[in-house]
Amino acid sequence: MSRSALRVSLLLLAVLGRAGAGSEHVGQDPPHSSEQGPGHSHWSYEDVEHWGVVYPDCARTSQSPINIDVAKTIFSPHLRPIQLSGYSLPANQKLKLSNNGHTVVLELPESLAITGGYAQQYRAVQLHLHWGSLMGPGSEHTISGHRFAAEIHVVHYNTKYESFQKAMVQPDGLAVLGAFLEVGPRENPYYQEIFEHLNEIEAEGEEVMVSGFNIAGLLPANLKFYFHYNGSLTTPPCYQTVKWTVFNQTVLISREQMSTLARSLRNEDSEPLQNNYRPVQGLNGRWVLASFQTTLSVEKPIPPGRDGSATTEGHSSSSFHAGDVLAVLFGVLFAITALAFLLYIYKHRSQNARLDSPTKSKVIYTAASTENTV
Numbered sequence: 001m002s003r004s005a006l007r008v009s010l011l012l013l014a015v016l017g018r019a020g021a022g023s024e025h026v027g028q029d030p031p032h033s034s035e036q037g038p039g040h041s042h043w044s045y046e047d048v049e050h051w052g053v054v055y056p057d058c059a060r061t062s063q064s065p066i067n068i069d070v071a072k073t074i075f076s077p078h079l080r081p082i083q084l085s086g087y088s089l090p091a092n093q094k095l096k097l098s099n100n101g102h103t104v105v106l107e108l109p110e111s112l113a114i115t116g117g118y119a120q121q122y123r124a125v126q127l128h129l130h131w132g133s134l135m136g137p138g139s140e141h142t143i144s145g146h147r148f149a150a151e152i153h154v155v156h157y158n159t160k161y162e163s164f165q166k167a168m169v170q171p172d173g174l175a176v177l178g179a180f181l182e183v184g185p186r187e188n189p190y191y192q193e194i195f196e197h198l199n200e201i202e203a204e205g206e207e208v209m210v211s212g213f214n215i216a217g218l219l220p221a222n223l224k225f226y227f228h229y230n231g232s233l234t235t236p237p238c239y240q241t242v243k244w245t246v247f248n249q250t251v252l253i254s255r256e257q258m259s260t261l262a263r264s265l266r267n268e269d270s271e272p273l274q275n276n277y278r279p280v281q282g283l284n285g286r287w288v289l290a291s292f293q294t295t296l297s298v299e300k301p302i303p304p305g306r307d308g309s310a311t312t313e314g315h316s317s318s319s320f321h322a323g324d325v326l327a328v329l330f331g332v333l334f335a336i337t338a339l340a341f342l343l344y345i346y347k348h349r350s351q352n353a354r355l356d357s358p359t360k361s362k363v364i365y366t367a368a369s370t371e372n373t374v
């Protein structure tokens, strides 16, 4: 009994400790940012390691992007499908498309909103892209070390704040939807609505008005499967105010479209605007939640020939779900069974003693009722 109780206590402590650390981090940090608006600043991806000198938040510990190690994500059944409203725009509604020297930005009307999947409501502000070059991929987030060809970010702010500018400095101010772009067999008509205008905004600061279309077409069809974590704007000022959603399903565009994206724009030095992604940042204890049960998150044998510490970590983390929870469950069941058994013994001993000592009858009654409920 005492040994099982000790085991259960230790397991409970371990699990509660980890769960506490997780929720604390998830609640605390969130974010993202080429979403600055017109105010232009003179940072570049070439001095990405020094952003923190001028923008101190860039040197903090809950930054984005990150590598999402799928085996270490935590399945959360509470993460509901992302729901969008107002994303389908009529062609007569014109949107500003611009080259800000860091990326291509499509400004979005406030009628676009996230209405499900987050605890609060968020309004859209703009979307933009990150990409590589003709030589290599350029997504910002990576999945278990894999970098995708490109990545779209749709930036929103919490409706409880008056404006994007006010929301971007609040811990729960921003929500960014991120999705990966890959090369597929066909031209993507939604992305073509943007790409066909890139030759009109080749130089930094140029802008053009484009016709409205179904903005949701730029995102994956499946908005149920995603990863969620708290991070930052991925460009200066790197505010740690973004609740990130990174979709599991990718979006396909044609090879020609990918090439158009990588070749069309120029930066402030009139050089090709390429590789506009920030290196992945440390997790520093943050947890990445998954809205779905990944096959990698179940306990499995440690693959041979991998880095020792990494596999050990991965193993303990992946066993959290199946392993630790089941261990606690069985531990508790074992404790209850042991308790019932002891009560049963106690009852019989008390019954035997009743002949000698009538005052124990009350205890016998209690023990019997406990036994009945077990």
Ligand SMILES: [Zn+2]
Pocket (backbone or CB within 6 Å): 032, 033, 034, 128, 129, 130, 153, 234
């Ligand atoms: Zn971005």
